[in-house]
Amino acid sequence: MKNIIEIKNLHKIYATGIHAIKGVNLDVKEGEFLILLGLSGSGKSTFLRCLNRLIEPTSGDIHIDGEDVIDARGQKLRYIRRKVGMIFQQFNLIKNLSSLTNVLTGKLGYSSLLHSLTFPRQKNDIKIALKNLHRVGLRNYAENKIMNLSGGQQQRVSIARTLMQNPKVILADEPVASLDPATADSVMKYLGELNKKDKITIVCSLHFLSLARKYGSRVVGLKDGEIVFDGTPQEIDKKRFKEIYGEDAQEVEIR
Amino acid sequence: MKKENKLKLSLQAILTDLLFWIYIFGCISFLMDRWFEETIPGLNVVIYGTVATAIVIIFGISIGRKVFLPTKRTNKKWYKTFWGWSIVLILLITFIVGWLLVEVNLYKFFTKFRNAGGIMSGIFDPNFDILTMCLTALAETIYLALLATVFAIPFAFILSFFAARNLMPKTFIGNTVYIIIRTIATLFRSIEAIVWAIIFSVWVGIGPFAGMLALVIHSIAALTKLYSEQIENIDPGPVEAIKATGASTLQTWIFGVVPQIISPYLAFTIYRWDINVRMATIVGFVGGGGIGLLLLQQQQLLRWHNVGVIIWLIAAVVWIMDMVSAKVREKLQGK
Ligand SMILES: Nc1ncnc2c1ncn2[C@@H]1O[C@H](COP(=O)(O)OP(=O)(O)OP(=O)(O)O)[C@@H](O)[C@H]1O
Ligand SMILES: [Mg+2]
Numbered sequence: 142m143k144n145i146i147e148i149k150n151l152h153k154i155y156a157t158g159i160h161a162i163k164g165v166n167l168d169v170k171e172g173e174f175l176i177l178l179g180l181s182g183s184g185k186s187t188f189l190r191c192l193n194r195l196i197e198p199t200s201g202d203i204h205i206d207g208e209d210v211i212d213a214r215g216q217k218l219r220y221i222r223r224k225v226g227m228i229f230q231q232f233n234l235i236k237n238l239s240s241l242t243n244v245l246t247g248k249l250g251y252s253s254l255l256h257s258l259t260f261p262r263q264k265n266d267i268k269i270a271l272k273n274l275h276r277v278g279l280r281n282y283a284e285n286k287i288m289n290l291s292g293g294q295q296q297r298v299s300i301a302r303t304l305m306q307n308p309k310v311i312l313a314d315e316p317v318a319s320l321d322p323a324t325a326d327s328v329m330k331y332l333g334e335l336n337k338k339d340k341i342t343i344v345c346s347l348h349f350l351s352l353a354r355k356y357g358s359r360v361v362g363l364k365d366g367e368i369v370f371d372g373t374p375q376e377i378d379k380k381r382f383k384e385i386y387g388e389d390a391q392e393v394e395i396r
Numbered sequence: 397m398k399k400e401n402k403l404k405l406s407l408q409a410i411l412t413d414l415l416f417w418i419y420i421f422g423c424i425s426f427l428m429d430r431w432f433e434e435t436i437p438g439l440n441v442v443i444y445g446t447v448a449t450a451i452v453i454i455f456g457i458s459i460g461r462k463v464f465l466p467t468k469r470t471n472k473k474w475y476k477t478f479w480g481w482s483i484v485l486i487l488l489i490t491f492i493v494g495w496l497l498v499e500v501n502l503y504k505f506f507t508k509f510r511n512a513g514g515i516m517s518g519i520f521d522p523n524f525d526i527l528t529m530c531l532t533a534l535a536e537t538i539y540l541a542l543l544a545t546v547f548a549i550p551f552a553f554i555l556s557f558f559a560a561r562n563l564m565p566k567t568f569i570g571n572t573v574y575i576i577i578r579t580i581a582t583l584f585r586s587i588e589a590i591v592w593a594i595i596f597s598v599w600v601g602i603g604p605f606a607g608m609l610a611l612v613i614h615s616i617a618a619l620t621k622l623y624s625e626q627i628e629n630i631d632p633g634p635v636e637a638i639k640a641t642g643a644s645t646l647q648t649w650i651f652g653v654v655p656q657i658i659s660p661y662l663a664f665t666i667y668r669w670d671i672n673v674r675m676a677t678i679v680g681f682v683g684g685g686g687i688g689l690l691l692l693q694q695q696q697l698l699r700w701h702n703v704g705v706i707i708w709l710i711a712a713v714v715w716i717m718d719m720v721s722a723k724v725r726e727k728l729q730g731k
Binding site: 193195218219220221222223225226227229231232233234235236237238246247248249250251252254257258299302303305306 | 641642650659
């Protein structure tokens with residue numbers, strides 16, 4: 142399998158002087174379901190946002206699907222971003238608009254300004270949006286406003302939005318951290334399915350080891366902005382766990 | 397505490413003391429002049445102030461120190477401390493000077509009510525014969541306010557994006573644009589509409605058009621500030637998410653920002669119309685036309701019964717506008 146993401150010597154130093162990412166090297170193979178583990182503040186969000194340049198990396202080299210992310214400007218950057226879907230802990234949907242409208246915004250990277258302003262009358266786009274809502278089991282909620290949906294439903298809408306992009310890669314920043322365990326698992330199921338059926342590569346930060354073992358094909362541990370573990374989920378024993386989470390940590394089982 | 401920080405705070409403390417004592421002696425000089433026709437020359441005021449500052453600093457009882465520098469916590473009651481009495485002194489002296497400057501005269505207030513008899517009887521016995529004329533002028537004022545608001549909306553809407561810190565890139569150009577628009581808006585807003593009305597009544601002639609232009613300028617400045625603060629308060633999440641889909645900057649603003657601000661914008665705009673109706677009557681006084689101008693004319697002719705009608709009409713309109721705009725805003729914010 143070829144590498145879909147190649148990262149060399151990535152650094153991020155915030156304006157405040159905090160060195161959040163310290164020389165990360167990482168290659169992600171096409172089709173992997175990579176789980177990022179790490180304590181709060183270890184740099185998971187920073188790392189994921191550097192990959193699509195929502196945060197400007199300080200130095201280093203990133204290639205996604207063969208394209209240089211760091212050098213990309215304007216149109217080129219848009220072109221790369223639309224291949225890379227992103228899912229957020231807080232869902233980041235527009236609360237006072239309908240599910241359908243929110244899903245349609247996933248198409249913006251492919252649309253001219255004029256085209257995007259006429260979304261409500263673009264039959265083809267709407268058809269695809271409804272199909273994607275159907276995939277996440279929310280076909281009947283197309284007209285519902287986001288604020289009237291539950292957390293799990295909202296995260297599924299955001300998955301549908303990402304699908305509009307036809308992404309090769311999905312970056313997920315703690316996608317289930319604000320959901321209850323059962324709902325968390327059902328949302329992870331959708332991500333697992335996209336990985337298996339659609340062959341979308343997934344990089345997902347998580348806090349639960351049990352979910353990492355269940356869905357991940359590879360686990361990378363981040364600590365203070367550096368990679369301290371890289372292996373399979375099965376390799377994480379007590380010792381490795383303490384390397385990532387520190388000496389005092391205890392694994393809490395969650396199913 | 398850091399050294400430079402301490403230096404800065406000490407300077408601020410000394411400056412506070414200086415201003416405090418120079419002000420006290422300035423007030424004393426004014427009172428001496430009023431009561432004993434004895435002036436203290438300006439230079440002496442400064443010298444006495446400086447000497448007093450030196451004394452309080454040497455004795456370690458300065459007010460600036462109490463405010464800016466950390467002092468030991470003591471349980472002394474305020475009236476047992478020097479700074480406590482300093483504050484009493486400054487409040488008292490300010491009140492006395494104020495009383496004299498404003499020419500407060502309670503005797504006149506309680507004995508000369510009869511002078512206002514004309515206007516009072518006018519209010520309680522309005523002359524409704526001129527109602528048609530008044531209503532025409534009133535319509536002028538209301539429409540003036542409405543047009544001023546409508547004309548201001550597109551300008552303020554567009555400017556507000558460039559005056560929002562979170563939307564402007566943190567580059568030199570981004571910062572410059574932000575600072576220039578914010579500064580001009582603040583400046584224009586701090587110039588009263590009445591001043592703009594005077595300028596425009598010379599420019600385009602006395603009448604409602606001058607009044608409208610005055611309110612347009614003032615409304616653009618005020619709405620730009622309100623709108624852009626609203627943008628700075630939006631949830632950054634959806635904006636980030638839409639940016640991540642590969643949307644252009646303009647698309648990000650249209651799809652990520654606009655839906656979040658539309659209903660507060662409407663609320664602000666209606667509130668602005670409400671304010672503009674009030675301002676339009678005032679602006680009329682200085683050549684902005686409408687009911688304000690009519691009120692001025694009738695008052696100068698001493699036609700108190702006509703003035704009475706106008707006052708009732710203005711009160712009614714302001715009251716109704718206030719109620720309507722409050723109701724509409726409630727609806728908008730409730731959603
Ligand atoms: N915008 C910012 N400006 C300055 N420092 C930041 C910023 N965002 C994050 N940091 C710092 O960078 C470090 C890494 O933060 P980051 O949010 O990437 O961690 P995380 O692993 O995602 O944590 P969490 O699990 O709490 O989400 C932290 O020390 C944080 O304080
Ligand atoms: Mg995070």
